[in-house]
Amino acid sequence: xxxxxxxxxxxxxxxxxxxxxxxxxxxxxxxxxxxxxxxxxxxxxxxxxxxxxxxxxxxxxxxxxxxxxxxxxxxxxxxxxxxxxxxxxxxxxxxxxxxxxxxxxxxxxxxxxx
Amino acid sequence: xxxxxxxxxxxxxxxxxxxxxxxxxxxxxxxxxxxxxxxxxxxxxxxxxxxxxxxxxxxxxxxxxxxxxxxxxxxxxxxxxxxxxxxxxxxxxxxxxxxxxxxxxxxxxxxxxxxxxxxxxxxxxxxxxxxxxxxxxxxxxxxxxxxxxxxxxxxxxxxxxxxxxxxxxxxxxxxxxxxxxxxxxxxxxxxxxxxxxxx
Numbered sequence: 066x067x068x069x070x071x072x073x074x075x076x077x078x079x080x081x082x083x084x085x086x087x088x089x090x091x092x093x094x095x096x097x098x099x100x101x102x103x104x105x106x107x108x109x110x111x112x113x114x115x116x117x118x119x120x121x122x123x124x125x126x127x128x129x130x131x132x133x134x135x136x137x138x139x140x141x142x143x144x145x146x147x148x149x150x151x152x153x154x155x156x157x158x159x160x161x162x163x164x165x166x167x168x169x170x171x172x173x174x175x176x177x178x179x
Numbered sequence: 180x181x182x183x184x185x186x187x188x189x190x191x192x193x194x195x196x197x198x199x200x201x202x203x204x205x206x207x208x209x210x211x212x213x214x215x216x217x218x219x220x221x222x223x224x225x226x227x228x229x230x231x232x233x234x235x236x237x238x239x240x241x242x243x244x245x246x247x248x249x250x251x252x253x254x255x256x257x258x259x260x261x262x263x264x265x266x267x268x269x270x271x272x273x274x275x276x277x278x279x280x281x282x283x284x285x286x287x288x289x290x291x292x293x294x295x296x297x298x299x300x301x302x303x304x305x306x307x308x309x310x311x312x313x314x315x316x317x318x319x320x321x322x323x324x325x326x327x328x329x330x331x332x333x334x335x336x337x338x339x340x341x342x343x344x345x346x347x348x349x350x351x352x353x354x355x356x357x358x359x360x361x362x363x364x365x366x367x368x369x370x371x372x373x374x375x376x377x378x
Contacts, residue, residue, distance in 0.1 A: 081350045084357065091300040091307075092322035097212040101226050105208070109233055110201035 189250055192240050200240065204233060207251060210324060211258050217319045218262045220308065228265060232258045252334040259316060266312075306356045314349040317342065 183191075183202055191199035211232055216225035235257050243253060307315060313335065320326045320334060328342040335342065 077351075077354075080354050081347075084350050084354050087303055087357075088307075088318060088322050088353075091303045092217065092319065094323060095213055095216050097209060097226065097229070098222075102208055102212075105230050105233065106201060106204055108230075109204060109237055110197045
């Protein structure tokens with residue numbers, strides 16, 4: 066730190082005053098674009114706050130937990146059904162197997178054309 | 180909400196009232212933008228960081244507790260932290276010229292005079308941005324926001340006396356920088372002059 070001698074003090078104070086004047090002219094207030102300010106306001110206040118803490122009512126909580134339980138039960142049931150089907154359950158008819166030739170709707174066998 | 184005071188708005192905002200937060204936003208958005216603009220030197224970055232300040236404020240306002248420090252101090256601290264992070268992360272921090280698109284200008288000045296003045300002011304702002312962060316913050320709060328030492332102290336978490344002393348040291352260091360840069364400029368001017376008789 067530099068020593069300020071008493072005989073220099075006045076001059077330094079004068080110089081600091083002029084630095085202050087320079088600063089006062091350099092720091093002009095700036096204005097943000099009104100469109101930007103309006104848009105930001107809309108994002109913050111106009112729409113739903115994305116950071117708001119959600120507090121659920123008891124009914125909402127019951128519905129939420131109930132739906133989750135139903136979902137889990139359906140999933141377990143589907144998986145079990147599939148596994149039982151794999152280990153010896155009744156197999157569904159395969160697609161692409163030709164059906165047995167049956168009678169026509171009139172009840173008589175089809176006649177071949179000569 | 181025309182009859183709402185800041186304190187009432189603050190209480191409501193901490194309880195999740197968005198309109199109350201809007202009231203606070205309207206009051207401080209311009210000031211925070213100003214502060215960030217002078218810390219970054221760019222309109223675009225100032226807009227980006229101002230958005231972040233208010234989103235962060237909105238996210239944490241429920242945790243805000245009144246400890247006798249003004250709400251603006253809380254906002255300025257958020258802004259200060261975000262600007263500090265921005266400076267740390269940004270690799271394009273080398274002497275960015277201040278964009279003067281939105282800076283107020285005196286329209287009655289002669290264009291050349293205005294340009295010269297603008298260049299001088301930009302040079303000064305470049306010098307200011309070379310100062311340590313706390314000194315920059317102090318100068319902006321003092322000259323852009325016209326705050327008292329006591330208010331600045333609350334924002335910067337220092338005593339009024341410490342701010343006064345820091346301000347004095349900042350002016351001294353700035354004076355030194357200005358004299359150095361002007362002597363450098365003078366020597367450049369001398370070097371740049373065409374030799375006598377050449378014209």
